[in-house]
Amino acid sequence: MSDPLLALDDVYKSYGEEQVLSGVSFEMDAGDVDVVIGPSGSGKSTMLRCVNRLTEIDSGDIYLDGDCVTDADTDVNELRKQVGMVFQDFNLFAHLTALGNVTLGLRKVRGMDKATAQEQGYEHLEQVGLSDQADSYPAELSGGQKQRVGIARALAMDPKLLLFDEPTSALDPELVGEVVDVMRDLAAEGITMLVVSHEMGFARSAASDIIFLDDGRIVEHGPPEQLFQNPQAARTGEFLSRLETAHEEE
Amino acid sequence: MPPLPLQSDWAFVIENLDLLLVGTGVTVALTAASILLGFLLGFPAGAVEVYGRGPLKRAVETAGVVLRGTPLLVIIILLFFGLSVSSSAFVTATIALGLRSAAYQSQIFRGALQSVDEGQLEAARAIGMGRFQAIRSVVVPQALRRSVPGFQNEFTIVLKDTSIAIVIGLGELLTVGQNLYQGGQSTAALEIFLTVSLIYFVLTFVTNRSLDRLDDHFSIPGGERA
Ligand SMILES: Nc1ncnc2c1ncn2[C@@H]1O[C@H](COP(=O)(O)OP(=O)(O)OP(=O)(O)O)[C@@H](O)[C@H]1O
Ligand SMILES: [Mg+2]
Numbered sequence: 001m002s003d004p005l006l007a008l009d010d011v012y013k014s015y016g017e018e019q020v021l022s023g024v025s026f027e028m029d030a031g032d033v034d035v036v037i038g039p040s041g042s043g044k045s046t047m048l049r050c051v052n053r054l055t056e057i058d059s060g061d062i063y064l065d066g067d068c069v070t071d072a073d074t075d076v077n078e079l080r081k082q083v084g085m086v087f088q089d090f091n092l093f094a095h096l097t098a099l100g101n102v103t104l105g106l107r108k109v110r111g112m113d114k115a116t117a118q119e120q121g122y123e124h125l126e127q128v129g130l131s132d133q134a135d136s137y138p139a140e141l142s143g144g145q146k147q148r149v150g151i152a153r154a155l156a157m158d159p160k161l162l163l164f165d166e167p168t169s170a171l172d173p174e175l176v177g178e179v180v181d182v183m184r185d186l187a188a189e190g191i192t193m194l195v196v197s198h199e200m201g202f203a204r205s206a207a208s209d210i211i212f213l214d215d216g217r218i219v220e221h222g223p224p225e226q227l228f229q230n231p232q233a234a235r236t237g238e239f240l241s242r243l244e245t246a247h248e249e250e
Numbered sequence: 251m252p253p254l255p256l257q258s259d260w261a262f263v264i265e266n267l268d269l270l271l272v273g274t275g276v277t278v279a280l281t282a283a284s285i286l287l288g289f290l291l292g293f294p295a296g297a298v299e300v301y302g303r304g305p306l307k308r309a310v311e312t313a314g315v316v317l318r319g320t321p322l323l324v325i326i327i328l329l330f331f332g333l334s335v336s337s338s339a340f341v342t343a344t345i346a347l348g349l350r351s352a353a354y355q356s357q358i359f360r361g362a363l364q365s366v367d368e369g370q371l372e373a374a375r376a377i378g379m380g381r382f383q384a385i386r387s388v389v390v391p392q393a394l395r396r397s398v399p400g401f402q403n404e405f406t407i408v409l410k411d412t413s414i415a416i417v418i419g420l421g422e423l424l425t426v427g428q429n430l431y432q433g434g435q436s437t438a439a440l441e442i443f444l445t446v447s448l449i450y451f452v453l454t455f456v457t458n459r460s461l462d463r464l465d466d467h468f469s470i471p472g473g474e475r476a
Contacts, residue, residue, distance in 0.1 A: 054376065077380055078378070079378075080376055081377070084377070085373075085376040087372075091367075091373035093374070093388050094366075094370065094392060094470060095388075095395070095470055108379060108387055136471075136472075137472045139470065140471060150373075153377065154376075154377070
């Protein structure tokens with residue numbers, strides 16, 4: 001048996017008095033797409049941010065490809081080269097073109113020369129369907145295009161794992177589809193993804209597992225069929241039916 | 251028949267235009283040197299105020315408060331007559347104006363660095379950039395652009411405040427004007443000082459226009475929303 005690609009083992013995190021993660025454990029294998037759902041404030045973003053150490057955990061361990069990455073002597077920059085992140089608010093570099101956003105890491109972190117970086121950058125923009133917008137600046141792009149650049153930027157580093165924190169929730173409804181389509185393509189290509197999202201269409205069709213987080217604990221963790229059709233915990237069913245209603249009201 | 255006083259006084263200005271132009275040259279050189287010194291000290295100071303911590307940050311903040319709270323005239327007199335930092339009036343004036351400008355420029359850059367949203371820095375860190383590199387490659391280029399309007403203001407202030415160097419006898423534009431008027435041609439006072447004012451105005455106008463150009467040149471297409 002090979003190691004899981006990502007493993008969280010009894011992870012705790014608090015902010016002051018507030019316990020945000022209370023003993024979170026799960027594993028995912030290479031190629032898995034796990035979708036994290038849960039109410040606002042349940043700790044979803046915190047959990048993702050602990051994986052690439054934008055947030056430091058209090059106790060527990062996180063393993064990437066067999067290596068403990070929460071050791072004090074782990075080089076966080078090395079870790080982050082292997083774990084891409086896509087943000088809710090895109091966080092594109094405003095002074096750089098789409099191509100510049102994608103190539104900055106290749107040049108400054110991977111040390112590639114400009115020509116090679118641009119060549120690879122184009123390929124990644126192509127992968128998200130934006131090679132024709134290579135020279136556009138973020139402010140000239142639609143929300144959906146911005147998020148696709150954000151995905152290309154993360155992909156360009158050739159990470160072992162991609163983290164998505166509500167990648168579509170800042171988008172107008174009509175722009176959600178283009179981003180979800182790109183994420184589906186990546187899932188089909190076998191890219192390992194840990195996705196916080198309430199896009200149930202994506203979860204149903206692309207998720208290997210769904211993780212339901214509530215109040216800093218994993219309440220339920222299983223394949224989509226199980227959670228949607230036969231939730232083990234009462235709270236899971238309640239949360240999912242509330243999601244459905246909210247969706248229908250839109 | 252003696253020429254009209256008015257005519258003769260303008261003639262006096264024109265005759266001495268070469269002296270006024272030399273003074274203008276000193277003013278321009280003093281402005282450039284002071285702004286440059288102010289930038290070299292003020293930019294790092296602003297960065298320390300935003301990203302620094304501990305004693306260094308407190309020292310920089312305190313120096314800024316003291317410099318901004320002291321009249322320029324006092325600074326320049328103190329440096330020249332009190333501390334005798336240099337026997338050269340030009341060097342002393344550059345240090346005085348440069349230090350004071352650094353204190354103001356640090357605030358321009360501090361505001362500009364803080365205005366770049368935190369998320370971009372986080373995104374840069376998330377692709378594996380170190381903190382220093384992320385600040386340098388992502389925050390600083392945007393902050394410098396946003397500093398241009400404040401910098402433009404500071405430039406104008408320094409340019410006009412170079413005239414304070416008159417108190418230590420530096421031969422800049424105002425001093426030259428003053429010397430001409432005191433050298434026996436006191437009837438030409440109005441003409442001399444109008445000319446001096448006009449030269450300051452032209453210098454200010456030209457620098458402002460050039461900095462406007464710079465602002466346009468470096469503006470980000472589509473605006474700054476990422
Ligand atoms: N940097 C921080 N400092 C203090 N408290 C924080 C910080 N980040 C998160 N929290 C708190 O931790 C809790 C969990 O936050 P988190 O952002 O992980 O939730 P979430 O599940 O992502 O919520 P949402 O669906 O609203 O994004 C919240 O109560 C939040 O206020
Ligand atoms: Mg969140």
